[in-house]
Amino acid sequence: MRHVRGFDVARPLSIGMLVFMMLPLVFLPLASIFIFGTSNGLDKFWAALTAPEAIFALKLSMATSFWATVFNVIFGLFAAYVLSRYNFWGRNALIVTISLPTAIPTAVAGFALLLLWGPYGTLGRLLAPHGFQIMFTAWAIILANIFVTFPLAFGVIKPVFDTMSHSLEEASATIGATRWQTFWHVTLPSLRGAIVSGALLTFARAVGEFGSTILVSGNLAGRTQTAPLYIFAKFNEGQIEAANAIAIVLALFSFLIFSVLFFARDWLDVD
Amino acid sequence: MAKAKETLIPRFEEPASSAPPSAAAASVVGISKRFGKASVLENISFDVGEGEVLVLLGASGSGKTTILRIIAGLEMPYTGKVILHGKDVTELPARERGVGVIFQSYALFPKMTVEKNIGYGLRIRKRKRKEIKETVNELLSLVQLEEHRKKYPSQLSGGQQQRVAIARTLAYKPEVLLFDEPFGALDTQTRVHLRREIRALLKKVNVPSIFITHDQEEALELGDRVAVLNVGHIEQIGTPFEIYNHPATEYVATFLGAANVLDAVIRQDFIEVGSAQIPAPTLDKAKFKPGDCVKIVFRPEDVSLHRGDLPRSTHPRLASAIIEEVAFVGAYERVRLIMEAGPDECKIDETSFLLTTETPDRKPSKSIIATRPKPEASTTQLHAGERVVVALTSFTVLPPQGSKGGN
Numbered sequence: 001m002r003h004v005r006g007f008d009v010a011r012p013l014s015i016g017m018l019v020f021m022m023l024p025l026v027f028l029p030l031a032s033i034f035i036f037g038t039s040n041g042l043d044k045f046w047a048a049l050t051a052p053e054a055i056f057a058l059k060l061s062m063a064t065s066f067w068a069t070v071f072n073v074i075f076g077l078f079a080a081y082v083l084s085r086y087n088f089w090g091r092n093a094l095i096v097t098i099s100l101p102t103a104i105p106t107a108v109a110g111f112a113l114l115l116l117w118g119p120y121g122t123l124g125r126l127l128a129p130h131g132f133q134i135m136f137t138a139w140a141i142i143l144a145n146i147f148v149t150f151p152l153a154f155g156v157i158k159p160v161f162d163t164m165s166h167s168l169e170e171a172s173a174t175i176g177a178t179r180w181q182t183f184w185h186v187t188l189p190s191l192r193g194a195i196v197s198g199a200l201l202t203f204a205r206a207v208g209e210f211g212s213t214i215l216v217s218g219n220l221a222g223r224t225q226t227a228p229l230y231i232f233a234k235f236n237e238g239q240i241e242a243a244n245a246i247a248i249v250l251a252l253f254s255f256l257i258f259s260v261l262f263f264a265r266d267w268l269d270v271d
Numbered sequence: 272m273a274k275a276k277e278t279l280i281p282r283f284e285e286p287a288s289s290a291p292p293s294a295a296a297a298s299v300v301g302i303s304k305r306f307g308k309a310s311v312l313e314n315i316s317f318d319v320g321e322g323e324v325l326v327l328l329g330a331s332g333s334g335k336t337t338i339l340r341i342i343a344g345l346e347m348p349y350t351g352k353v354i355l356h357g358k359d360v361t362e363l364p365a366r367e368r369g370v371g372v373i374f375q376s377y378a379l380f381p382k383m384t385v386e387k388n389i390g391y392g393l394r395i396r397k398r399k400r401k402e403i404k405e406t407v408n409e410l411l412s413l414v415q416l417e418e419h420r421k422k423y424p425s426q427l428s429g430g431q432q433q434r435v436a437i438a439r440t441l442a443y444k445p446e447v448l449l450f451d452e453p454f455g456a457l458d459t460q461t462r463v464h465l466r467r468e469i470r471a472l473l474k475k476v477n478v479p480s481i482f483i484t485h486d487q488e489e490a491l492e493l494g495d496r497v498a499v500l501n502v503g504h505i506e507q508i509g510t511p512f513e514i515y516n517h518p519a520t521e522y523v524a525t526f527l528g529a530a531n532v533l534d535a536v537i538r539q540d541f542i543e544v545g546s547a548q549i550p551a552p553t554l555d556k557a558k559f560k561p562g563d564c565v566k567i568v569f570r571p572e573d574v575s576l577h578r579g580d581l582p583r584s585t586h587p588r589l590a591s592a593i594i595e596e597v598a599f600v601g602a603y604e605r606v607r608l609i610m611e612a613g614p615d616e617c618k619i620d621e622t623s624f625l626l627t628t629e630t631p632d633r634k635p636s637k638s639i640i641a642t643r644p645k646p647e648a649s650t651t652q653l654h655a656g657e658r659v660v661v662a663l664t665s666f667t668v669l670p671p672q673g674s675k676g677g678n
């Protein structure tokens with residue numbers, strides 16, 4: 001019966017295997033957050049969610065991720081422009097350097113920032129006498145977020161720059177536009193899709209950042225504790241429900257971002 | 272450009288003049304360009320008159336695109352000047368020159384509608400909204416795209432995109448229009464149709480234009496004048512009539528359609544081609560001296576073929592030849608022949624010149640291509656292997672080898 005016309009056993013078999021393999025690896029862990037988090041009733045879930053410390057952690061995560069995203073998108077645009085428009089000595093080395101932070105363990109990144117900006121750090125030592133303290137504040141979290149998400153926006157925007165026809169910009173110049181006008185009216189609209197997806201990617205990554213944040217923020221509840229740190233802290237204190245409530249929010253949030261990325265790509269790139 | 276040609280029999284009434292119609296609207300003076308050590312342009316000079324269409328015709332690598340980019344300000348010349356309406360713009364950046372470039376890919380802005388594309392030049396010039404709207408409307412009707420005004424470039428056909436590209440440059444009243452192989456991306460039928468349409472449009476708006484192309488048919492049809500480029504220098508500039516019928520160099524002769532080129536020697540009162548002596552009473556004595564090695568050039572349609580002897584009063588006899596092949600190619604018949612007694616290798620007088628670009632062991636060509644119109648082909652049928660007498664209705668003598676480029 002293996003050769004019934006139009007029926008290939010390999011098809012349902014391999015699809016089934018794929019789903020089965022993903023079950024314990026992806027589906028079940030995700031599902032358990034939702035099952036466990038709401039098992040004591042929605043009232044308790046809601047109470048855990050609206051605890052002042054929890055709200056603060058979520059807000060802090062959003063704010064620090066937002067500013068890191070703003071910075072990295074602008075930086076990524078600028079870097080992509082420079083690196084795809086001009087050819088110079090050391091260009092490839094620069095590209096590699098920009099991409100490096102993704103490969104560095106986040107704890108190492110946090111540690112490196114501490115060594116530079118910490119009270120006894122290379123730069124921090126010079127700033128401390130003037131009353132500038134960067135580590136263990138929200139600024140430290142933003143710096144850490146910028147560092148670990150550094151190449152994400154750049155990585156999405158640069159290929160679009162590379163494939164963009166140079167003659168569009170030349171046409172704009174011959175029509176009479178300045179460089180800035182050309183960038184604003186011609187280049188930027190073509191990058192719309194890349195900018196939005198680069199921003200979403202950066203933001204999603206920054207919101208979830210843990211390793212570097214725990215080192216540089218000091219993990220002070222209500223002051224420098226972000227959402228992932230909150231989950232970790234509450235779990236350590238045995239308050240599983242409190243940790244779980246925030247975990248659900250972060251999980252839903254990343255679902256949302258990835259659905260936008262997935263479904264809005266076509267819409268963003270429509271000519 | 273020196274007109275290096277002699278003809279025995281004028282073909283048609285020759286068009287009036289090859290000079291630009293009036294004062295030059297755009298001039299290129301002594302342009303040269305190098306990329307690193309490689310020289311891509313050598314001393315290029317030409318003028319384009321008001322409302323004139325000049326075509327730069329050349330094979331790829333002839334430097335024609337570089338000339339266009341230098342005029343547009345997208346490339347800096349190594350030496351020389353670009354002058355637009357009397358103003359030296361060589362040092363000005365592209366955006367201050369006011370030239371209109373129609374790129375090969377049209378380079379329409381993909382995220383702007385047709386209207387927005389056409390109005391772009393005026394918007395960045397901060398013109399009043401009302402003025403922009405009026406100009407855009409005028410141009411939309413000029414290029415007949417009124418019903419497509421809200422569409423995006425990707426929704427238009429190639430021809431429509433091209434019209435948008437032209438309208439977009441006309442909006443800011445360009446000093447000169449530059450077309451970079453504008454029909455390259457289109458199929459043959461659309462191409463022929465479009466170039467007629469564009470020529471009509473250009474004559475209507477009366478803006479001086481420079482086209483670049485590698486297609487000789489396109490050049491002859493579009494251009495008021497044509498400049499033939501060969502590896503970085505201009506071989507000849509003239510009306511399509513001049514460059515086709517009186518090519519100045521062998522390169523021009525062979526680049527513009529099929530041409531027969533035979534070695535010949537100048538004698539006192541005639542030109543010697545193999546065993547044939549062709550009378551040439553109007554030959555310029557100053558340019559051609561007896562003993563000079565020259566080339567005669569004639570088009571396939573300038574050859575007349577005869578069975579048996581030539582009637583006395585007809586055109587000069589060139590040779591008797593054996594037919595190699597007779598091929599039917601649509602509108603006419605093409606006959607390939609081998610001369611029985613072809614020209615010998617021209618022995619150069621030691622004193623005549625020293626600079627020769629010719630390879631020494633080159634064998635002079637003996638083959639001739641002739642074409643015959645349908646009626647003649649059907650009344651006198653010819654077959655391969657037959658012996659016929661070849662006569663010339665018209666030919667051009669190229670100046671002695673070595674005195675000018677061309678290979």
